[in-house]
Amino acid sequence: MSAADEAPVVIVGAGHGGGTLVGTLRQLGYEGPVVLIGSEPDAPYHRPPLSKKFHADELEDPLRPLEFYEEQGITLRLSEDVVAIDPEARTVRLGDDTELAYSTLVLATGAEPRRLPVPGGDLDGVVVLRTLADARVLKDAVHPDKRLVIVGAGYVGLEVAAVARSVGQQVTVLEREDRVLARVASPELSEILTGHHVAQGTEVLTSADVTGFAGDDDGHVRAVVLGDGREIPCDLALVGVGAIPRDELASAAGLTCDGGIVVDAATRTSDPHVLAIGDVTRRPVGNVEELVRMESIPSAMEQAKQAAHVIVGKDVPAADVPWFWSDQFDLKLKMAGLLRPGHAAVVRGDPTTGRFTVFHLDGDVIAAVESANAPKEFMAGKKYIRTRQRVDVTRLADEAVGLKDVVA
Amino acid sequence: MPSVTYVLPDGSEQTIEVKSGLSVMDGSVANNLPGIEAECGGSCSCATCHVYVEGEWAAHYGKASEEEWELLEFLDTVQENSRLSCQLVVTDAEDGLKVTVPEEQG
Numbered sequence A: 001m002s003a004a005d006e007a008p009v010v011i012v013g014a015g016h017g018g019g020t021l022v023g024t025l026r027q028l029g030y031e032g033p034v035v036l037i038g039s040e041p042d043a044p045y046h047r048p049p050l051s052k053k054f055h056a057d058e059l060e061d062p063l064r065p066l067e068f069y070e071e072q073g074i075t076l077r078l079s080e081d082v083v084a085i086d087p088e089a090r091t092v093r094l095g096d097d098t099e100l101a102y103s104t105l106v107l108a109t110g111a112e113p114r115r116l117p118v119p120g121g122d123l124d125g126v127v128v129l130r131t132l133a134d135a136r137v138l139k140d141a142v143h144p145d146k147r148l149v150i151v152g153a154g155y156v157g158l159e160v161a162a163v164a165r166s167v168g169q170q171v172t173v174l175e176r177e178d179r180v181l182a183r184v185a186s187p188e189l190s191e192i193l194t195g196h197h198v199a200q201g202t203e204v205l206t207s208a209d210v211t212g213f214a215g216d217d218d219g220h221v222r223a224v225v226l227g228d229g230r231e232i233p234c235d236l237a238l239v240g241v242g243a244i245p246r247d248e249l250a251s252a253a254g255l256t257c258d259g260g261i262v263v264d265a266a267t268r269t270s271d272p273h274v275l276a277i278g279d280v281t282r283r284p285v286g287n288v289e290e291l292v293r294m295e296s297i298p299s300a301m302e303q304a305k306q307a308a309h310v311i312v313g314k315d316v317p318a319a320d321v322p323w324f325w326s327d328q329f330d331l332k333l334k335m336a337g338l339l340r341p342g343h344a345a346v347v348r349g350d351p352t353t354g355r356f357t358v359f360h361l362d363g364d365v366i367a368a369v370e371s372a373n374a375p376k377e378f379m380a381g382k383k384y385i386r387t388r389q390r391v392d393v394t395r396l397a398d399e400a401v402g403l404k405d406v407v408a
Numbered sequence B: 001m002p003s004v005t006y007v008l009p010d011g012s013e014q015t016i017e018v019k020s021g022l023s024v025m026d027g028s029v030a031n032n033l034p035g036i037e038a039e040c041g042g043s044c045s046c047a048t049c050h051v052y053v054e055g056e057w058a059a060h061y062g063k064a065s066e067e068e069w070e071l072l073e074f075l076d077t078v079q080e081n082s083r084l085s086c087q088l089v090v091t092d093a094e095d096g097l098k099v100t101v102p103e104e105q106g
Protein backbone atom coordinates (compact mmCIF):
# COMPACT_ATOMS: atom_id res chain seq x y z
CA MET A 1 0.00 0.00 0.00
CA SER A 2 1.29 3.43 -0.86
CA ALA A 3 1.11 6.31 1.60
CA ALA A 4 -1.74 7.81 -0.39
CA ASP A 5 -3.88 4.70 0.15
CA GLU A 6 -3.63 5.14 3.91
CA ALA A 7 -4.42 8.83 3.63
CA PRO A 8 -7.91 9.98 4.63
CA VAL A 9 -10.93 10.38 2.46
CA VAL A 10 -10.97 14.15 2.09
CA ILE A 11 -14.23 15.94 1.39
CA VAL A 12 -14.18 19.55 0.26
CA GLY A 13 -17.39 21.33 1.14
CA ALA A 14 -19.26 20.79 4.42
CA GLY A 15 -22.75 21.31 3.05
CA HIS A 16 -25.66 18.95 2.51
CA GLY A 17 -23.72 16.61 0.22
CA GLY A 18 -20.52 16.47 2.29
CA GLY A 19 -22.45 16.21 5.55
CA THR A 20 -24.50 13.28 4.26
CA LEU A 21 -21.49 11.50 2.82
CA VAL A 22 -19.55 11.30 6.09
CA GLY A 23 -22.48 9.62 7.85
CA THR A 24 -23.12 7.18 5.01
CA LEU A 25 -19.44 6.16 4.90
CA ARG A 26 -19.62 5.12 8.55
CA GLN A 27 -22.98 3.37 8.03
CA LEU A 28 -21.35 1.30 5.29
CA GLY A 29 -18.60 0.29 7.66
CA TYR A 30 -15.79 2.50 6.38
CA GLU A 31 -13.33 2.72 9.28
CA GLY A 32 -10.54 4.81 7.78
CA PRO A 33 -9.90 8.48 8.50
CA VAL A 34 -12.31 11.03 7.06
CA VAL A 35 -11.69 14.78 6.87
CA LEU A 36 -14.53 17.16 6.06
CA ILE A 37 -13.38 20.67 5.16
CA GLY A 38 -15.75 23.62 4.78
CA SER A 39 -15.40 27.36 4.26
CA GLU A 40 -18.40 28.25 6.35
CA PRO A 41 -18.13 28.60 10.14
CA ASP A 42 -21.17 26.36 10.67
CA ALA A 43 -21.23 22.56 10.59
CA PRO A 44 -23.47 21.20 7.80
CA TYR A 45 -27.03 22.50 8.07
CA HIS A 46 -30.33 22.47 6.21
CA ARG A 47 -30.56 25.29 3.65
CA PRO A 48 -34.30 25.09 2.87
CA PRO A 49 -35.24 27.08 6.01
CA LEU A 50 -33.02 29.96 4.85
CA SER A 51 -35.68 31.03 2.38
CA LYS A 52 -38.73 29.49 4.08
CA LYS A 53 -38.22 30.27 7.78
CA PHE A 54 -35.61 33.02 7.94
CA HIS A 55 -37.97 35.07 10.13
CA ALA A 56 -38.43 32.23 12.61
CA ASP A 57 -36.51 30.30 15.26
CA GLU A 58 -36.38 27.26 13.00
CA LEU A 59 -33.93 29.10 10.74
CA GLU A 60 -30.96 27.25 12.21
CA ASP A 61 -31.29 23.52 11.68
CA PRO A 62 -28.03 21.56 11.77
CA LEU A 63 -27.89 18.35 9.72
CA ARG A 64 -26.51 16.50 12.75
CA PRO A 65 -25.80 17.44 16.35
CA LEU A 66 -22.24 18.73 16.76
CA GLU A 67 -21.19 15.71 18.88
CA PHE A 68 -21.98 13.53 15.89
CA TYR A 69 -18.70 14.28 14.14
CA GLU A 70 -16.60 13.35 17.13
CA GLU A 71 -18.67 10.25 17.86
CA GLN A 72 -18.27 9.11 14.27
CA GLY A 73 -14.56 9.91 14.17
CA ILE A 74 -14.92 12.57 11.49
CA THR A 75 -12.35 15.37 11.47
CA LEU A 76 -14.41 18.48 10.83
CA ARG A 77 -12.39 21.49 9.72
CA LEU A 78 -14.64 24.54 9.50
CA SER A 79 -13.80 28.07 8.31
CA GLU A 80 -11.10 26.59 6.10
CA ASP A 81 -10.72 26.81 2.33
CA VAL A 82 -9.17 24.33 0.00
CA VAL A 83 -7.34 26.45 -2.54
CA ALA A 84 -5.81 23.88 -4.89
CA ILE A 85 -5.73 20.19 -5.80
CA ASP A 86 -2.64 18.33 -6.97
CA PRO A 87 -4.11 15.22 -8.61
CA GLU A 88 -0.65 13.74 -9.34
CA ALA A 89 0.56 13.94 -5.74
CA ARG A 90 -3.00 13.31 -4.46
CA THR A 91 -2.93 16.28 -2.12
CA VAL A 92 -5.02 19.37 -1.51
CA ARG A 93 -3.63 22.69 -0.38
CA LEU A 94 -5.46 24.70 2.28
CA GLY A 95 -5.75 28.42 2.75
CA ASP A 96 -2.97 28.41 5.37
CA ASP A 97 -0.68 26.83 2.75
CA THR A 98 -0.53 23.43 4.44
CA GLU A 99 -1.03 20.30 2.39
CA LEU A 100 -3.18 17.29 3.08
CA ALA A 101 -2.91 13.92 1.31
CA TYR A 102 -6.03 12.02 0.26
CA SER A 103 -6.84 8.46 -0.73
CA THR A 104 -10.09 9.60 -2.34
CA LEU A 105 -11.05 13.24 -2.77
CA VAL A 106 -14.72 14.18 -2.90
CA LEU A 107 -15.63 17.61 -4.22
CA ALA A 108 -18.86 18.83 -2.65
CA THR A 109 -18.34 22.55 -3.10
CA GLY A 110 -21.90 23.41 -4.10
CA ALA A 111 -22.77 26.57 -5.97
CA GLU A 112 -22.59 30.26 -5.29
CA PRO A 113 -25.20 32.91 -6.05
CA ARG A 114 -24.79 34.61 -9.39
CA ARG A 115 -24.28 38.37 -9.01
CA LEU A 116 -25.63 40.93 -11.43
CA PRO A 117 -22.84 42.69 -13.30
CA VAL A 118 -24.61 46.06 -13.23
CA PRO A 119 -23.76 49.43 -11.68
CA GLY A 120 -24.59 49.58 -7.98
CA GLY A 121 -24.49 45.80 -7.56
CA ASP A 122 -22.10 46.20 -4.62
CA LEU A 123 -24.16 48.78 -2.71
CA ASP A 124 -25.07 48.11 0.89
CA GLY A 125 -28.43 46.38 1.01
CA VAL A 126 -27.99 44.48 -2.25
CA VAL A 127 -27.82 40.93 -0.94
CA VAL A 128 -27.86 37.27 -1.98
CA LEU A 129 -29.05 34.16 -0.14
CA ARG A 130 -27.04 30.97 0.14
CA THR A 131 -25.69 30.71 3.66
CA LEU A 132 -26.90 31.09 7.24
CA ALA A 133 -24.94 34.33 7.42
CA ASP A 134 -26.91 35.63 4.40
CA ALA A 135 -30.20 34.54 6.01
CA ARG A 136 -29.41 36.38 9.24
CA VAL A 137 -29.00 39.60 7.24
CA LEU A 138 -32.36 38.98 5.65
CA LYS A 139 -33.95 38.22 9.02
CA ASP A 140 -32.76 41.53 10.46
CA ALA A 141 -34.11 43.39 7.44
CA VAL A 142 -37.59 41.88 7.46
CA HIS A 143 -39.84 44.58 8.82
CA PRO A 144 -43.31 45.78 7.79
CA ASP A 145 -41.92 49.27 7.22
CA LYS A 146 -39.17 48.18 4.88
CA ARG A 147 -39.66 47.64 1.17
CA LEU A 148 -38.14 44.53 -0.34
CA VAL A 149 -37.35 44.06 -4.02
CA ILE A 150 -36.46 40.60 -5.21
CA VAL A 151 -34.56 40.37 -8.47
CA GLY A 152 -35.22 37.00 -10.05
CA ALA A 153 -38.34 34.89 -9.68
CA GLY A 154 -36.78 31.50 -9.00
CA TYR A 155 -37.87 29.22 -6.19
CA VAL A 156 -35.65 30.92 -3.60
CA GLY A 157 -36.86 34.41 -4.60
CA LEU A 158 -40.53 33.44 -4.51
CA GLU A 159 -40.15 31.73 -1.14
CA VAL A 160 -38.56 34.83 0.35
CA ALA A 161 -41.26 36.96 -1.24
CA ALA A 162 -43.95 34.82 0.38
CA VAL A 163 -42.40 35.06 3.85
CA ALA A 164 -41.80 38.80 3.61
CA ARG A 165 -45.33 39.40 2.37
CA SER A 166 -46.81 37.27 5.13
CA VAL A 167 -45.21 39.54 7.74
CA GLY A 168 -46.66 42.57 5.99
CA GLN A 169 -43.69 43.76 4.00
CA GLN A 170 -44.15 45.57 0.70
CA VAL A 171 -42.65 43.19 -1.86
CA THR A 172 -41.87 43.55 -5.56
CA VAL A 173 -40.55 40.65 -7.62
CA LEU A 174 -38.69 41.51 -10.82
CA GLU A 175 -38.15 38.83 -13.46
CA ARG A 176 -36.27 39.25 -16.72
CA GLU A 177 -38.16 36.44 -18.49
CA ASP A 178 -41.82 36.73 -19.41
CA ARG A 179 -42.93 34.47 -16.55
CA VAL A 180 -41.84 33.48 -13.05
CA LEU A 181 -39.83 30.24 -12.62
CA ALA A 182 -39.20 30.30 -16.38
CA ARG A 183 -36.19 27.98 -16.10
CA VAL A 184 -37.59 25.45 -13.65
CA ALA A 185 -41.39 25.20 -13.87
CA SER A 186 -44.01 24.73 -16.56
CA PRO A 187 -45.90 27.75 -17.93
CA GLU A 188 -49.03 26.30 -16.30
CA LEU A 189 -47.49 26.30 -12.82
CA SER A 190 -45.88 29.72 -13.39
CA GLU A 191 -49.23 31.25 -14.17
CA ILE A 192 -51.01 29.73 -11.17
CA LEU A 193 -48.23 30.77 -8.78
CA THR A 194 -48.08 34.30 -10.16
CA GLY A 195 -51.80 34.62 -9.51
CA HIS A 196 -51.27 33.37 -5.98
CA HIS A 197 -48.50 35.85 -5.19
CA VAL A 198 -50.39 38.76 -6.72
CA ALA A 199 -53.52 37.86 -4.74
CA GLN A 200 -51.43 38.10 -1.57
CA GLY A 201 -50.39 41.62 -2.49
CA THR A 202 -46.98 41.02 -3.99
CA GLU A 203 -46.15 43.07 -7.06
CA VAL A 204 -44.79 40.80 -9.81
CA LEU A 205 -43.16 42.46 -12.82
CA THR A 206 -42.06 40.13 -15.62
CA SER A 207 -39.94 41.05 -18.68
CA ALA A 208 -38.23 43.48 -16.31
CA ASP A 209 -34.64 44.17 -17.24
CA VAL A 210 -32.62 45.27 -14.22
CA THR A 211 -29.85 47.60 -15.38
CA GLY A 212 -28.58 48.86 -12.05
CA PHE A 213 -29.09 49.79 -8.41
CA ALA A 214 -29.30 53.39 -7.23
CA GLY A 215 -27.84 54.31 -3.86
CA ASP A 216 -28.28 57.07 -1.31
CA ASP A 217 -25.48 59.28 0.04
CA ASP A 218 -24.49 56.60 2.56
CA GLY A 219 -23.92 54.03 -0.15
CA HIS A 220 -27.10 52.11 0.71
CA VAL A 221 -29.43 50.90 -2.03
CA ARG A 222 -32.55 53.05 -2.45
CA ALA A 223 -33.96 51.72 -5.72
CA VAL A 224 -33.61 49.09 -8.42
CA VAL A 225 -33.26 50.64 -11.87
CA LEU A 226 -34.95 49.07 -14.90
CA GLY A 227 -33.99 49.28 -18.58
CA ASP A 228 -36.95 51.52 -19.38
CA GLY A 229 -35.74 54.04 -16.79
CA ARG A 230 -38.20 53.09 -14.07
CA GLU A 231 -36.92 53.03 -10.52
CA ILE A 232 -38.45 50.62 -7.98
CA PRO A 233 -37.77 52.03 -4.49
CA CYS A 234 -36.51 49.60 -1.89
CA ASP A 235 -34.72 49.29 1.44
CA LEU A 236 -33.30 45.90 0.57
CA ALA A 237 -32.74 44.18 -2.78
CA LEU A 238 -32.33 40.42 -2.83
CA VAL A 239 -30.67 39.14 -5.98
CA GLY A 240 -31.80 35.57 -6.71
CA VAL A 241 -30.78 34.98 -10.29
CA GLY A 242 -29.42 31.47 -10.05
CA ALA A 243 -26.26 29.87 -8.78
CA ILE A 244 -22.93 29.10 -10.40
CA PRO A 245 -21.28 25.73 -9.69
CA ARG A 246 -18.06 26.10 -7.72
CA ASP A 247 -16.00 23.98 -10.08
CA GLU A 248 -12.95 26.25 -10.17
CA LEU A 249 -10.76 23.92 -8.08
CA ALA A 250 -11.67 21.00 -10.32
CA SER A 251 -11.10 22.80 -13.56
CA ALA A 252 -7.76 24.20 -12.36
CA ALA A 253 -6.75 20.61 -11.57
CA GLY A 254 -7.62 19.54 -15.11
CA LEU A 255 -10.83 17.64 -14.33
CA THR A 256 -13.46 17.63 -17.04
CA CYS A 257 -15.95 20.42 -16.37
CA ASP A 258 -18.76 21.80 -18.44
CA GLY A 259 -20.54 24.38 -16.31
CA GLY A 260 -20.17 22.01 -13.35
CA ILE A 261 -17.93 19.01 -12.75
CA VAL A 262 -18.89 16.25 -15.15
CA VAL A 263 -19.66 12.99 -13.31
CA ASP A 264 -21.05 9.59 -14.22
CA ALA A 265 -23.94 7.76 -12.54
CA ALA A 266 -21.58 6.77 -9.72
CA THR A 267 -20.19 10.33 -9.11
CA ARG A 268 -16.84 9.55 -10.77
CA THR A 269 -15.02 12.48 -12.35
CA SER A 270 -12.38 12.24 -15.07
CA ASP A 271 -9.78 11.58 -12.34
CA PRO A 272 -9.87 8.07 -10.85
CA HIS A 273 -9.21 9.31 -7.30
CA VAL A 274 -11.68 12.19 -7.35
CA LEU A 275 -15.47 11.99 -6.94
CA ALA A 276 -17.90 14.92 -7.01
CA ILE A 277 -21.39 15.30 -5.59
CA GLY A 278 -24.17 17.86 -5.23
CA ASP A 279 -24.83 21.22 -6.81
CA VAL A 280 -21.33 21.43 -8.29
CA THR A 281 -21.89 18.44 -10.59
CA ARG A 282 -23.36 17.91 -14.00
CA ARG A 283 -24.82 14.42 -13.80
CA PRO A 284 -26.81 11.85 -15.75
CA VAL A 285 -30.51 11.82 -14.84
CA GLY A 286 -33.19 9.35 -15.87
CA ASN A 287 -33.31 8.57 -19.54
CA VAL A 288 -32.49 12.04 -20.88
CA GLU A 289 -29.39 12.15 -23.01
CA GLU A 290 -27.73 15.34 -21.84
CA LEU A 291 -26.17 15.75 -18.41
CA VAL A 292 -28.07 17.93 -15.95
CA ARG A 293 -27.23 20.21 -13.03
CA MET A 294 -29.76 19.30 -10.38
CA GLU A 295 -29.40 21.73 -7.43
CA SER A 296 -31.60 19.86 -4.97
CA ILE A 297 -31.19 18.08 -1.68
CA PRO A 298 -32.51 14.71 -2.85
CA SER A 299 -29.96 14.80 -5.68
CA ALA A 300 -27.07 15.78 -3.39
CA MET A 301 -28.02 13.04 -0.90
CA GLU A 302 -28.40 10.43 -3.62
CA GLN A 303 -24.95 11.27 -4.96
CA ALA A 304 -23.49 11.26 -1.44
CA LYS A 305 -24.74 7.71 -1.07
CA GLN A 306 -23.36 6.73 -4.47
CA ALA A 307 -19.96 8.17 -3.59
CA ALA A 308 -19.89 6.32 -0.26
CA HIS A 309 -20.62 3.04 -2.05
CA VAL A 310 -17.82 3.70 -4.54
CA ILE A 311 -15.38 4.43 -1.71
CA VAL A 312 -16.14 1.19 0.15
CA GLY A 313 -16.29 -0.81 -3.08
CA LYS A 314 -19.96 -1.79 -2.93
CA ASP A 315 -22.52 -1.78 -5.75
CA VAL A 316 -23.80 1.73 -6.31
CA PRO A 317 -27.57 2.01 -5.70
CA ALA A 318 -29.66 2.97 -8.71
CA ALA A 319 -30.76 6.57 -9.03
CA ASP A 320 -34.36 7.49 -8.25
CA VAL A 321 -36.68 9.97 -9.95
CA PRO A 322 -35.35 13.49 -9.27
CA TRP A 323 -37.57 15.68 -7.12
CA PHE A 324 -37.62 18.72 -4.87
CA TRP A 325 -40.03 20.86 -2.90
CA SER A 326 -40.86 24.47 -2.21
CA ASP A 327 -43.16 26.20 0.29
CA GLN A 328 -44.89 29.43 -0.70
CA PHE A 329 -47.58 30.90 1.55
CA ASP A 330 -50.00 28.04 2.25
CA LEU A 331 -48.83 26.05 -0.78
CA LYS A 332 -46.61 23.03 -0.25
CA LEU A 333 -45.21 22.42 -3.70
CA LYS A 334 -43.53 19.18 -4.76
CA MET A 335 -42.05 18.52 -8.16
CA ALA A 336 -40.70 15.27 -9.65
CA GLY A 337 -39.28 14.18 -12.99
CA LEU A 338 -37.87 16.37 -15.72
CA LEU A 339 -39.77 18.93 -17.75
CA ARG A 340 -38.99 18.71 -21.44
CA PRO A 341 -40.45 20.54 -24.41
CA GLY A 342 -43.15 18.61 -26.25
CA HIS A 343 -44.89 17.18 -23.20
CA ALA A 344 -48.64 17.68 -22.82
CA ALA A 345 -49.81 19.27 -19.57
CA VAL A 346 -52.83 17.87 -17.73
CA VAL A 347 -54.22 19.65 -14.68
CA ARG A 348 -55.92 17.64 -11.95
CA GLY A 349 -57.82 19.58 -9.28
CA ASP A 350 -58.95 23.18 -9.23
CA PRO A 351 -56.04 25.61 -8.74
CA THR A 352 -58.31 28.14 -7.03
CA THR A 353 -58.83 25.68 -4.17
CA GLY A 354 -55.09 25.59 -3.50
CA ARG A 355 -54.90 21.84 -4.17
CA PHE A 356 -53.90 20.92 -7.70
CA THR A 357 -51.39 18.98 -9.76
CA VAL A 358 -49.95 19.54 -13.22
CA PHE A 359 -48.93 16.25 -14.84
CA HIS A 360 -46.67 16.38 -17.88
CA LEU A 361 -47.13 13.52 -20.27
CA ASP A 362 -44.91 12.00 -22.86
CA GLY A 363 -47.59 10.13 -24.81
CA ASP A 364 -49.44 8.20 -22.12
CA VAL A 365 -46.50 8.04 -19.71
CA ILE A 366 -46.01 10.66 -16.98
CA ALA A 367 -42.66 12.43 -17.38
CA ALA A 368 -43.02 15.08 -14.69
CA VAL A 369 -45.39 16.15 -11.94
CA GLU A 370 -45.83 19.52 -10.26
CA SER A 371 -48.15 19.47 -7.27
CA ALA A 372 -49.47 21.89 -4.69
CA ASN A 373 -50.95 20.58 -1.42
CA ALA A 374 -51.47 17.27 -3.19
CA PRO A 375 -49.06 14.75 -1.63
CA LYS A 376 -51.02 11.78 -2.94
CA GLU A 377 -50.85 13.00 -6.53
CA PHE A 378 -47.16 13.72 -6.08
CA MET A 379 -46.33 10.30 -4.66
CA ALA A 380 -48.45 8.46 -7.23
CA GLY A 381 -46.94 10.58 -10.00
CA LYS A 382 -43.40 9.90 -8.82
CA LYS A 383 -44.11 6.19 -8.67
CA TYR A 384 -45.64 6.14 -12.15
CA ILE A 385 -42.67 8.07 -13.52
CA ARG A 386 -40.32 5.50 -11.97
CA THR A 387 -42.26 2.50 -13.30
CA ARG A 388 -43.08 4.18 -16.63
CA GLN A 389 -46.70 3.26 -15.96
CA ARG A 390 -49.09 4.01 -18.85
CA VAL A 391 -52.05 6.13 -17.73
CA ASP A 392 -55.45 7.12 -19.08
CA VAL A 393 -55.16 10.87 -19.53
CA THR A 394 -58.87 11.61 -19.24
CA ARG A 395 -59.14 9.74 -15.97
CA LEU A 396 -55.95 11.34 -14.68
CA ALA A 397 -57.51 14.78 -15.18
CA ASP A 398 -60.62 13.78 -13.24
CA GLU A 399 -60.18 14.28 -9.51
CA ALA A 400 -63.11 11.98 -8.86
CA VAL A 401 -61.13 9.03 -10.26
CA GLY A 402 -58.81 7.46 -7.69
CA LEU A 403 -55.11 7.51 -8.55
CA LYS A 404 -54.93 3.73 -8.57
CA ASP A 405 -57.65 3.77 -11.24
CA VAL A 406 -55.88 6.07 -13.68
CA VAL A 407 -53.55 3.37 -14.96
CA ALA A 408 -54.20 2.35 -18.55
CA MET B 1 -34.37 10.00 28.63
CA PRO B 2 -36.89 7.78 26.84
CA SER B 3 -35.31 4.88 24.99
CA VAL B 4 -36.42 3.79 21.54
CA THR B 5 -35.62 0.52 19.79
CA TYR B 6 -35.03 0.65 16.04
CA VAL B 7 -35.16 -2.60 14.08
CA LEU B 8 -32.82 -1.79 11.21
CA PRO B 9 -33.10 -2.87 7.55
CA ASP B 10 -30.55 -5.68 8.14
CA GLY B 11 -32.70 -7.07 10.95
CA SER B 12 -30.42 -5.96 13.79
CA GLU B 13 -31.80 -3.93 16.69
CA GLN B 14 -30.46 -0.76 18.28
CA THR B 15 -31.85 0.80 21.40
CA ILE B 16 -30.95 4.44 21.90
CA GLU B 17 -31.87 7.27 24.19
CA VAL B 18 -33.76 10.01 22.43
CA LYS B 19 -33.99 13.42 24.05
CA SER B 20 -37.57 14.12 25.08
CA GLY B 21 -39.29 16.35 22.54
CA LEU B 22 -37.31 15.10 19.56
CA SER B 23 -38.79 12.85 16.90
CA VAL B 24 -38.08 9.21 16.11
CA MET B 25 -36.44 10.52 12.93
CA ASP B 26 -34.20 12.91 14.91
CA GLY B 27 -33.04 10.04 17.11
CA SER B 28 -32.07 7.96 14.09
CA VAL B 29 -30.24 10.81 12.35
CA ALA B 30 -28.36 11.88 15.48
CA ASN B 31 -27.10 8.33 15.97
CA ASN B 32 -26.36 7.71 12.29
CA LEU B 33 -28.62 4.67 12.08
CA PRO B 34 -29.04 3.38 8.53
CA GLY B 35 -32.39 3.42 6.73
CA ILE B 36 -34.08 6.68 7.61
CA GLU B 37 -32.94 9.36 5.17
CA ALA B 38 -35.08 12.37 6.04
CA GLU B 39 -34.37 14.40 2.93
CA CYS B 40 -36.71 17.20 3.95
CA GLY B 41 -35.39 17.46 7.50
CA GLY B 42 -38.70 16.70 9.15
CA SER B 43 -41.17 18.95 7.37
CA CYS B 44 -43.51 16.13 6.31
CA SER B 45 -42.58 16.59 2.67
CA CYS B 46 -40.37 13.70 1.57
CA ALA B 47 -41.61 10.35 2.93
CA THR B 48 -38.01 9.14 3.32
CA CYS B 49 -38.39 8.66 7.07
CA HIS B 50 -40.90 5.80 6.84
CA VAL B 51 -41.13 3.34 9.77
CA TYR B 52 -43.52 0.69 11.05
CA VAL B 53 -44.68 1.33 14.59
CA GLU B 54 -44.62 -2.00 16.41
CA GLY B 55 -47.23 -3.55 18.68
CA GLU B 56 -49.33 -1.42 20.98
CA TRP B 57 -47.33 1.64 20.08
CA ALA B 58 -49.18 2.00 16.78
CA ALA B 59 -52.44 2.58 18.62
CA HIS B 60 -50.65 4.76 21.16
CA TYR B 61 -49.59 7.19 18.43
CA GLY B 62 -52.93 6.99 16.68
CA LYS B 63 -53.61 7.78 13.07
CA ALA B 64 -51.41 9.74 10.71
CA SER B 65 -52.64 13.15 9.58
CA GLU B 66 -54.21 13.23 6.15
CA GLU B 67 -51.13 14.82 4.62
CA GLU B 68 -48.88 12.20 6.18
CA TRP B 69 -51.05 9.30 5.05
CA GLU B 70 -51.16 10.64 1.49
CA LEU B 71 -47.35 10.59 1.47
CA LEU B 72 -47.31 7.00 2.69
CA GLU B 73 -50.14 5.53 0.68
CA PHE B 74 -48.27 5.01 -2.58
CA LEU B 75 -45.05 3.61 -1.14
CA ASP B 76 -44.40 0.02 -2.21
CA THR B 77 -43.63 -0.84 1.39
CA VAL B 78 -46.68 0.73 3.06
CA GLN B 79 -48.48 -1.18 5.84
CA GLU B 80 -51.27 -0.38 8.24
CA ASN B 81 -48.75 0.56 10.96
CA SER B 82 -46.71 2.82 8.65
CA ARG B 83 -45.83 6.29 9.89
CA LEU B 84 -43.42 9.05 8.98
CA SER B 85 -40.97 9.07 11.85
CA CYS B 86 -40.45 12.85 11.75
CA GLN B 87 -44.05 13.14 12.88
CA LEU B 88 -43.57 10.87 15.92
CA VAL B 89 -42.45 12.93 18.88
CA VAL B 90 -40.79 11.01 21.71
CA THR B 91 -41.44 11.93 25.35
CA ASP B 92 -41.26 9.97 28.60
CA ALA B 93 -44.67 8.51 27.71
CA GLU B 94 -43.02 6.76 24.75
CA ASP B 95 -40.20 5.14 26.74
CA GLY B 96 -39.76 1.63 25.34
CA LEU B 97 -41.11 2.45 21.89
CA LYS B 98 -40.18 0.05 19.10
CA VAL B 99 -40.16 0.83 15.37
CA THR B 100 -38.97 -1.10 12.32
CA VAL B 101 -37.20 0.67 9.47
CA PRO B 102 -38.15 -0.76 6.05
CA GLU B 103 -35.46 -1.74 3.58
CA GLU B 104 -36.39 0.90 1.02
CA GLN B 105 -37.28 4.56 1.50
CA GLY B 106 -39.03 6.84 -0.96
Ligand SMILES: Cc1cc2nc3c(=O)[nH]c(=O)nc-3n(C[C@H](O)[C@H](O)[C@H](O)COP(=O)(O)OP(=O)(O)OC[C@H]3O[C@@H](n4cnc5c(N)ncnc54)[C@H](O)[C@@H]3O)c2cc1C
Residues within 6 Å of the ligand: A012, A013, A014, A015, A016, A017, A018, A037, A038, A039, A040, A047, A048, A049, A050, A051, A080, A081, A082, A083, A108, A109, A110, A111, A129, A130, A131, A156, A246, A249, A277, A278, A279, A280, A294, A295, A296, A297, A298, A300, A323, A324, A325, A326, A327
Ligand atom coordinates in the same frame (compact mmCIF):
# COMPACT_ATOMS: atom_id res chain seq x y z
C1 LIG C 1 -32.15 29.38 0.21
C2 LIG C 1 -32.13 27.99 -0.34
C3 LIG C 1 -33.26 27.18 -0.23
C4 LIG C 1 -33.24 25.88 -0.75
N1 LIG C 1 -34.36 25.11 -0.63
C5 LIG C 1 -34.36 23.85 -1.12
C6 LIG C 1 -35.51 23.00 -0.99
O1 LIG C 1 -36.52 23.39 -0.45
N2 LIG C 1 -35.44 21.74 -1.46
C7 LIG C 1 -34.31 21.26 -2.08
O2 LIG C 1 -34.30 20.10 -2.51
N3 LIG C 1 -33.22 22.03 -2.24
C8 LIG C 1 -33.22 23.31 -1.77
N4 LIG C 1 -32.11 24.11 -1.92
C9 LIG C 1 -30.94 23.56 -2.61
C10 LIG C 1 -30.07 22.75 -1.68
O3 LIG C 1 -29.81 23.45 -0.51
C11 LIG C 1 -28.79 22.38 -2.39
O4 LIG C 1 -29.11 21.61 -3.52
C12 LIG C 1 -27.85 21.59 -1.49
O5 LIG C 1 -27.46 22.36 -0.39
C13 LIG C 1 -26.64 21.13 -2.28
O6 LIG C 1 -25.70 20.55 -1.44
P1 LIG C 1 -24.14 20.64 -1.78
O7 LIG C 1 -23.46 19.86 -0.73
O8 LIG C 1 -23.91 20.32 -3.19
O9 LIG C 1 -23.78 22.18 -1.64
P2 LIG C 1 -23.88 23.14 -0.39
O10 LIG C 1 -24.88 22.68 0.58
O11 LIG C 1 -24.01 24.50 -0.95
O12 LIG C 1 -22.45 23.01 0.31
C14 LIG C 1 -21.26 23.37 -0.31
C15 LIG C 1 -20.30 23.85 0.75
O13 LIG C 1 -18.97 23.84 0.22
C16 LIG C 1 -18.28 24.95 0.72
N5 LIG C 1 -17.12 25.19 -0.15
C17 LIG C 1 -17.14 25.60 -1.45
N6 LIG C 1 -15.87 25.71 -1.94
C18 LIG C 1 -15.04 25.35 -0.92
C19 LIG C 1 -13.62 25.25 -0.80
N7 LIG C 1 -12.81 25.52 -1.82
N8 LIG C 1 -13.09 24.88 0.39
C20 LIG C 1 -13.91 24.57 1.45
N9 LIG C 1 -15.27 24.64 1.38
C21 LIG C 1 -15.82 25.02 0.21
C22 LIG C 1 -19.32 26.03 0.71
O14 LIG C 1 -18.96 27.09 1.56
C23 LIG C 1 -20.56 25.28 1.19
O15 LIG C 1 -20.68 25.34 2.58
C24 LIG C 1 -32.09 25.40 -1.40
C25 LIG C 1 -30.96 26.22 -1.51
C26 LIG C 1 -30.96 27.50 -0.99
C27 LIG C 1 -29.74 28.36 -1.12
Ligand code: FES
Residues within 6 Å of the ligand: B025, B037, B038, B039, B040, B041, B042, B043, B044, B045, B046, B047, B048, B049, B084, B085, B086, B087
Ligand atom coordinates in the same frame (compact mmCIF):
# COMPACT_ATOMS: atom_id res chain seq x y z
S1 FES D 1 -38.21 13.75 7.13
FE1 FES D 1 -39.23 14.24 5.30
S2 FES D 1 -41.24 13.51 5.68
FE2 FES D 1 -40.18 13.00 7.50
